[in-house]
Amino acid sequence: MNIRVEIIMLNIGDTPEFEGPDSKGQVSNEDLEKELSRLTGELAFANETLRKEVKEREKTERENTELAKFPEENPNPVMRCSQDGTLLYANQSSRFLLNIWETAVGRRLPLNVSVIVGEVFHRATPQEMEIAAGNQVYSLLFQPVADSGYVYLYARDITARIEAKQSLIHLAHHDDLTGLPNRRLFQDRLESAISHAKLHGGLGAVHLIDLDHFKDINDSEGHATGDALLKVIADRLCGCLRESDTVARLGGDEFAVIQADVKDLSEIAGLANSILHQVSLPENIDGHSVYPTASIGLSVFPDDGDSTEQVLRGADTALYRAKAKGRATYSFFERQMHRAVKRRKAIERDLRSAIDAQEFVLHYQPKLDLSSGLSLAAEALIRWDRPGQGFLSPAEFIPVAEKSKLIVPIGSWTLAEALRQVRESGNDIKVAVNLSAVQFKEDNLVELVRGSLDASGVAPGNLELEITETVAMEDAENAETVFRRLVDLGVSLAIDDFGTGYSSLSYLKQFPVQRIKIDKTFVDDIGSSESADALVRAVVNLGHGFNMKVTAEGVETEEQLAILKDIGCDEIQGYFHSRHCPPMNFRAS
Numbered sequence: 410m411n412i413r414v415e416i417i418m419l420n421i422g423d424t425p426e427f428e429g430p431d432s433k434g435q436v437s438n439e440d441l442e443k444e445l446s447r448l449t450g451e452l453a454f455a456n457e458t459l460r461k462e463v464k465e466r467e468k469t470e471r472e473n474t475e476l477a478k479f480p481e482e483n484p485n486p487v488m489r490c491s492q493d494g495t496l497l498y499a500n501q502s503s504r505f506l507l508n509i510w511e512t513a514v515g516r517r518l519p520l521n522v523s524v525i526v527g528e529v530f531h532r533a534t535p536q537e538m539e540i541a542a543g544n545q546v547y548s549l550l551f552q553p554v555a556d557s558g559y560v561y562l563y564a565r566d567i568t569a570r571i572e573a574k575q576s577l578i579h580l581a582h583h584d585d586l587t588g589l590p591n592r593r594l595f596q597d598r599l600e601s602a603i604s605h606a607k608l609h610g611g612l613g614a615v616h617l618i619d620l621d622h623f624k625d626i627n628d629s630e631g632h633a634t635g636d637a638l639l640k641v642i643a644d645r646l647c648g649c650l651r652e653s654d655t656v657a658r659l660g661g662d663e664f665a666v667i668q669a670d671v672k673d674l675s676e677i678a679g680l681a682n683s684i685l686h687q688v689s690l691p692e693n694i695d696g697h698s699v700y701p702t703a704s705i706g707l708s709v710f711p712d713d714g715d716s717t718e719q720v721l722r723g724a725d726t727a728l729y730r731a732k733a734k735g736r737a738t739y740s741f742f743e744r745q746m747h748r749a750v751k752r753r754k755a756i757e758r759d760l761r762s763a764i765d766a767q768e769f770v771l772h773y774q775p776k777l778d779l780s781s782g783l784s785l786a787a788e789a790l791i792r793w794d795r796p797g798q799g800f801l802s803p804a805e806f807i808p809v810a811e812k813s814k815l816i817v818p819i820g821s822w823t824l825a826e827a828l829r830q831v832r833e834s835g836n837d838i839k840v841a842v843n844l845s846a847v848q849f850k851e852d853n854l855v856e857l858v859r860g861s862l863d864a865s866g867v868a869p870g871n872l873e874l875e876i877t878e879t880v881a882m883e884d885a886e887n888a889e890t891v892f893r894r895l896v897d898l899g900v901s902l903a904i905d906d907f908g909t910g911y912s913s914l915s916y917l918k919q920f921p922v923q924r925i926k927i928d929k930t931f932v933d934d935i936g937s938s939e940s941a942d943a944l945v946r947a948v949v950n951l952g953h954g955f956n957m958k959v960t961a962e963g964v965e966t967e968e969q970l971a972i973l974k975d976i977g978c979d980e981i982q983g984y985f986h987s988r989h990c991p992p993m994n995f996r997a998s
């Protein structure tokens with residue numbers, strides 16, 4: 410109202426057109442009217458301007474009020490706080506968070522939030538974090554406000570989004586029907602379990618469980634009954650397990666269990682039995698009686714494989730066997746392999762005492778010199794008369810002896826015994842003794858041979874040492890050195906099993922070796938295959954080219970002998986000439 414009066418006064422005072430009374434002191438009515446009309450016009454204009462101005466101001470005020478309500482109406486929490494984390498403002502939607510945080514406007518935010526407020530303020534860069542509040546998860550954006558000393562907090566409840574993400578992850582790793590882990594998750598868990606077992610020297614097992622004749626249940630009772638049965642089986646399997654075990658549905662009617670940290674095979678068999686029992690309980694589904702059974706393939710890790718593929722493949726093979734055995738049973742993967750492991754362990758145990766118990770004996774395989782027709786040499790072959798078991802094949806116990814390094818004392822015994830028997834026989838025969846890969850790598854091999862010769866009194870020329878082609882070529886440079894030292898003793902050397910490994914001809918040429926022995930597998934085919942004849946002929950020529958004698962092993966027929974003679978082979982051994990025999994039966998002839 411004041412403004413309006415001021416404008417009116419100003420306009421009246423300033424008016425240039427108002428000329429005042431004329432010389433006679435009289436103002437004409439006409440002039441007055443004119444003036445009045447002008448003033449009225451001006452007043453109306455001022456009035457209009459004022460009205461517009463008030464309207465404008467009211468609008469701005471209204472807008473400001475609206476704007477002030479904006480954070481209030483925000484469905485998400487909005488807060489303003491000072492740099493030290495004191496809450497200065499919080500909208501309505503912040504109430505839940507403030508309750509959880511047990512704070513209010515004018516008080517401090519929780520320490521973990523205040524710390525970030527301080528950081529954000531000092532770095533003047535926004536920061537975002539996820540926080541759990543009760544059962545909810547919030548995303549919090551800390552926004553510094555330049556030059557104001559404030560930090561704004563914008564929060565958003567992302568619980569639903571997190572849950573959706575988790576449910577997607579769950580879906581990707583679980584089976585829809587039963588809710589059990591699926592093959593993907595199972596494989597991840599199995600991988601961890603195998604690594605754990607390898608690292609800690611533990612044992613675990615996979616039980617691969619497949620329902621028997623499930624197709625029949627589907628066909629006779631319907632697919633829905635089949636589905637319901639799968640769920641029942643899933644529940645029953647869960648009931649059989651410890652918390653550390655995993656059960657999964659791999660697909661169709663196939664389930665799998667990872668049994669972690671087991672002590673021995675009987676514990677695995679124990680769980681398999683209890684699974685078989687649980688699965689085979691009769692069930693009534695919607696009025697249909699079903700009598701399920703299952704077969705289980707068992708694979709033990711890390712023994713049966715150290716990768717998920719190997720372990721699962723093993724379990725699958727075993728499952729196949731369980732089905733073949735008539736179903737409703739379990740089968741260990743390569744059960745005979747486990748038996749073989751046990752057997753090998755027993756052999757190793759018994760081998761340790763076999764020398765002292767004098768259970769080894771030597772037999773001899775005489776060799777026939779083809780040019781003279783005389784038998785003046787023999788190969789010593791070890792035999793083990795295992796108590797209660799009869800003679801055990803060297804093919805069975807030598808690998809065990811090599812693995813356990815027991816071959817070293819056994820080999821020493823063989824050498825000493827063969828030389829002793831040669832001496833005892835009084836014959837001028839040459840005895841061939843095999844050296845194993847393990848013996849060949851022993852530092853004291855040359856001393857051992859020298860010592861054995863000295864102890865027996867047999868001339869070095871009466872001893873031939875046989876080394877397989879594989880051992881000789883494995884570390885050919887070292888072999889050559891050892892060969893030279895042995896030859897220096899006066900013994901002769903032969904490359905055994907020639908043709909079964911890979912030979913470097915340049916090494917072979919350099920080796921101070923007097924003989925190569927053609928493996929029986931090549932001899933077997935001569936006479937029946939031209940290429941076998943050609944091969945043996947080539948080896949004989951090769952040997953002769955290197956100034957070596959050639960012995961053919963495993964000669965069993967007259968025809969083989971004739972061909973070998975024709976080819977120019979120097980010596981044969983095999984059943985055709987003589988079976989191996991105890992020392993008393995072997996005499997040089």
Ligand SMILES: Nc1nc2c(ncn2[C@@H]2O[C@H](COP(=O)(O)OP(=O)(O)OP(=O)(O)O)[C@@H](O)[C@H]2O)c(=O)[nH]1
Nearest residue numbers: 619620621622623624625627632635636660661662
């Ligand atoms: N109800 C139902 N059946 C399924 C599902 N998935 C696979 N099957 C059926 O399950 C059966 C599984 O086949 P197999 O395990 O090879 O055969 P089986 O009849 O159980 O015979 P054996 O296992 O050899 O004793 C097939 O007939 C599939 O059609 C499923 O989700 N629900």
Ligand SMILES: [Mg+2]
Nearest residue numbers: 619620623662
């Ligand atoms: Mg099945």
